[in-house]
């Protein structure tokens with residue numbers, strides 16, 4: 001349609017003065033980072049992680065930066081990172097998933113039980129593979145359940161996932177009668193859980209690959225746009241043609257699947273389950289997501305920020321252990337950082353709304 | 356029903372919608388032909404937005420039917436309406452404030468990349484920005500700086516212009532605009548009205564809701580008056596006065612006519 005008759009003589013100048021769509025340097029990294037605000041958050045978080053590591057290095061006369069210590073931090077971060085990436089999608093869509101920690105435990109239990117049951121008959125590799133698949137599927141099932149409950153019953157996701165959080169951990173206890181699953185084949189640790197590839201712990205490598213795919217999905221696909229649109233304005237998105245329910249189920253499915261994979265990683269680490277060892281895991285992951293620049297109110301999310309912010313809690317914990325401070329202080333520190341992060345998000349939001 | 360030349364583009368019949376006890380829409384009847392601008396006027400709360408939302412699929416009516424080119428339209432489905440060629444500017448503009456102007460314009464109709472990347476669902480941000488920019492230029496919209504700005508950072512009027520541009524770019528046969536100029540300055544208002552005019556010339560049917568009665572008299576081919584959830588009158592703008600329309604909206608005229616008739 002040409003409506004050039006509408007324009008007055010003075011306008012061609014205006015037209016050329018309009019900034020054309022920014023020809024951003026579109027390297028793969030800047031593309032995955034998203035908007036410039038999120039880019040700066042990611043940068044600050046990365047600086048914070050490095051600063052923390054350097055402080056601990058100073059306090060431990062360099063021991064903190066030893067390869068085994070860094071690898072241990074990496075292994076501790078892998079599962080947390082997966083949870084954080086899943087949560088970044090859920091929060092981006094304007095929801096919350098409190099059940100990811102429980103899902104992790106349930107998936108680890110299913111995964112371990114299946115592996116133990118199968119490793120008697122055939123090879124261990126076989127049993128572990130099937131166990132891993134069952135763990136991931138368990139997570140996916142929990143995620144799907146959350147998504148369906150939120151969209152079909154129209155119940156607030158806080159309430160739904162508070163409920164499934166109890167269901168998940170309860171099921172894990174029912175299945176195991178409360179005691180951790182033992183007797184997993186030792187190769188699960190030797191060949192994967194504590195193994196490295198060029199000094200990088202394999203579980204961390206897996207988490208990094210999955211997370212980077214997640215970053216690509218969020219920033220580069222229609223599903224990613226619909227996720228943020230839904231979190232930004234559910235009614236608006238629906239009226240603009242977004243399949244809001246499908247998107248919502250999708251983000252819960254992703255979070256559950258990621259938690260399922262994290263559950264499998266969990267049993268490869270110590271060769272057993274840790275049913276009561278994940279009470280604060282969900283809060284740690286949630287803190288990482290928010291610290292990493294994802295809005296608690298939906299509409300903005302950063303997978304890369306969440307990935308990097310995961311290291312804040314694992315670096316703090318490792319550092320406190322090394323300098324002999326009780327690990328209880330880690331929880332206090334994370335709590336404080338979380339509150340600061342939410343406050344910064346609020347301020348940022350307020351500023352965005354007034355400009 | 357077979358579409359003939361006389362088959363109207365849109366026919367809505369007996370649409371009803373209640374919210375709890377509130378009968379927001381009691382009787383929604385509307386015919387829109389190709390190359391026609393039909394204005395819906397009525398006081399605040401008369402049920403105009405509810406009416407067009409039923410046609411656009413955003414609200415599922417309790418009763419009634421809608422035909423497009425004689426074919427029944429699935430009610431309560433935004434996608435069915437979109438597929439049938441209906442595009443809508445909602446009163447609330449239906450924007451995602453955190454997304455950019457370009458992303459909002461292509462929300463749910465994203466441009467995919469070529470080849471395998473596109474089939475994997477990857478979108479072409481660059482093409483979307485370029486086309487959004489081109490769309491603004493085509494419409495002569497000058498109020499907007501940059502299509503990468505978030506919709507939330509725009510002024511109310513700028514957002515409205517973006518919503519109009521989006522609907523224009525999506526419309527197949529019918530465009531519905533719910534108070535599209537409410538927040539606009541004189542110049543951008545004129546652009547929107549010119550756009551409406553141009554769409555009609557291209558054969559589109561246009562439904563326009565507006566409180567700006569002088570403008571409505573100017574641009575509409577027919578004026579439909581709603582009161583308390585009902586279509587109560589339909590008038591041709593020729594020879595009409597704003598005063599007469601207002602009295603129809605408020606029910607004074609009909610009361611006067613009724614008393615005169617009895």
Ligand SMILES: Nc1ncnc2c1ncn2[C@@H]1O[C@H](COP(=O)(O)OP(=O)(O)OP(=O)(O)O)[C@@H](O)[C@H]1O
Pocket residue numbers: 374377378379397398399400401402403404405406446
């Ligand atoms: N989702 C809803 N839930 C409850 N009541 C509603 C809802 N939408 C509209 N209503 C009510 O229905 C009536 C008609 O509203 P509607 O928005 O259709 O009026 P309108 O003619 O568009 O008014 P305006 O000119 O102010 O936009 C009003 O009384 C309104 O309060």
Ligand SMILES: [Mg+2]
Pocket residue numbers: 403404405446533
């Ligand atoms: Mg209205």
